[in-house]
Structures are given as structure tokens and as C-alpha cells.
Amino acid sequence: MNSTPPPDWLRRALSRSRLNPYLLATSAQTDAVLGLYTWNVEVSAAFYGPLHWLEVSLRNSLNDRLREHHGCDDWWRVAPLLPESRLKVDDARRKARRKVVRDHDRPVTCDDVVAELTFGFWVELLSRASDRGFWVPVLHRAFPGYHGPRRNLHxxxxSMVLFRNRIMHYEPIHDRPLEKRHATLYWLLGCIDAELVTQARTFDRVPEVLAQRPRLILPG
Known part of the structure; x- marks a missing residue:
């Protein structure tokens, strides 16, 4: 099948480097490029909802257990954080302070800081380096639906952090094993709270959008 170059407006809007994965996947067929790019946007948007539930519920489950364990809301002040994690807390405190000064006339709260800590920060608390300081004494209790070694959660x-970052930075995900990512996401939700699985599925459009995946005619 003959290929045609993408229209000028598309190359100007997206850049050649951003278009390349779609050009390769479609043999540079203009209609197919546009169709695949649009579907990539749609499936990325569909994943936003379940990822929202996963990130926020992980953050709150870990934060609640750490508050209980250390007996204070600002547990990061006394917890054995790694140096890079402590830097992330300092950055979150600065961001929270800027937002509060800009939008509100009140002191910065611990909840403000927690809201600024990234998905990656919380997942790092489940890493091997944090095993003795976090997982063993306290964080295993944040996953009542899971009974197993820390590494099988981390x-x-x-993988969800990396996947979430691709979506939030508008990167291609059409070539990823999306059904597998979807199943992993729900398994992790179930480790935190089985009721989250039911709630997340209520508004989950991912299966519907996956069923509409464009059929590509690849170079043979």
C-alpha cells in the first residue's frame, strides 16, 4: 500500500519525532496515522479514571498507616526516609507553601504536603531500600487484600508509575500491552481495598475503548 506524508498542519502541531511511532505503526498512511493518534488520546483518557483511584488510594493508605505508626501527621519528620525521598518531601512542602500563599490565607497543613507528594514517592516506600524502615514495621498493613513479599507489590x-507518566506526558501507549496493564491496575486496587475495584469499574471505559482499537495494515 502506498504511503503519503502527513499533512503540514499535523507535522507542525505534533512534530516529526512525536509522529514517528504512529508513522511506523501505520506505514505512514495519513488516515491511519490520524486514527491511531486519536485512539491513543482516547485510550489514555480512559485509563485516567482507574489510575486516579490507584494513585490516590495508595497515597492515603500509606499515609494513614505511617501517621498511626509514628503518632503524628508529619511522619516524614521522624521516619527513616532515604535522602532522595527527603528531598522530595522538601520539594512538596515548597510547592504546598506556594499554592497556599497564592490561593488561601492560612498555614500549610500536612494534608497540603501529602497532596503534593508524587506517585513515584509513595511507590519508592515499597522498594527494597525501604524494606526495613517501612515495609516490615508498618506498610505491609496498608494492603489488607495482599499477603506476600514486598517485591511482588513494588x-x-x-510499572504503573511508568505507565501513568507516559499517559500524563502524552506519549504513545498504543504499542503497550494495555489489557495486561488494565488487569494489573485492578489487581493492585484489590490489594488496597476490594470495594475500590467495584467503584473503579463503575466508570471504567478502558474495555470499551480497547474494543475499538484501530486495525492496522502493517508493512509486510
Whole structure:
């Protein structure tokens, strides 16, 4: 099948480097490029909802257990954080302070800081380096639906961080094993709270959008 170059407006809007994965996947067929790019946007948007539930519920489950364990809301002040994690807390405090000064006339709260800590920060608390300081004494209790070694949680959570970052930075995900990512996401939700699985599925459009995946005619 003959290929045609993408229209000028598309190359100007997206850049050649951003278009390349779609050009390669479609043999540079203009209609197919546009169709695949649009579907990539749609499936990325569909994943936003379940990822929202996963990130926020992980953050709150870990934060609640750490508050209980250390007996204070600002547990990061006394917890054995790694140096890079402590830097992330300092950055979150600065961001929270800027937002509060800009939008509100009140002191910065611990909840403000927690809201600024990234998905990656929380997942790092499940890493091997944090095993003795976090997982063993306290964080295993944040996953009542899971009974197993820490590493079997950390690895899929890390994959979700990388996947989430691709979506939030508008990167291609059409070539990823999306059904597998979807199943992993729900397994992790179930480790935190089985009721989250039911709630997340209520508004989950991912299966519907996956069923509409464009059929590509690849170079043979």
C-alpha cells in the first residue's frame, strides 16, 4: 500500500519525532496515522479514571498507616526516609507553601504536603531500600487484600508509575500491552481495598475503548 506524508498542519502541531511511532505503526498512511493518534488520546483518557483511584488510594493508605505508626501527621519528620525521598518531601512542602500563599490565607497543613507528594514517592516506600524502615514495621498493613513479599507489590506498582507518566506526558501507549496493564491496575486496587475495584469499574471505559482499537495494515 502506498504511503503519503502527513499533512503540514499535523507535522507542525505534533512534530516529526512525536509522529514517528504512529508513522511506523501505520506505514505512514495519513488516515491511519490520524486514527491511531486519536485512539491513543482516547485510550489514555480512559485509563485516567482507574489510575486516579490507584494513585490516590495508595497515597492515603500509606499515609494513614505511617501517621498511626509514628503518632503524628508529619511522619516524614521522624521516619527513616532515604535522602532522595527527603528531598522530595522538601520539594512538596515548597510547592504546598506556594499554592497556599497564592490561593488561601492560612498555614500549610500536612494534608497540603501529602497532596503534593508524587506517585513515584509513595511507590519508592515499597522498594527494597525501604524494606526495613517501612515495609516490615508498618506498610505491609496498608494492603489488607495482599499477603506476600514486598517485591511482588513494588514491581507492578513501579510499572504503573511508568505507565501513568507516559499517559500524563502524552506519549504513545498504543504499542503497550494495555489489557495486561488494565488487569494489573485492578489487581493492585484489590490489594488496597476490594470495594475500590467495584467503584473503579463503575466508570471504567478502558474495555470499551480497547474494543475499538484501530486495525492496522502493517508493512509486510
Amino acid at each position: 514491581k507492578p506498582f513501579l
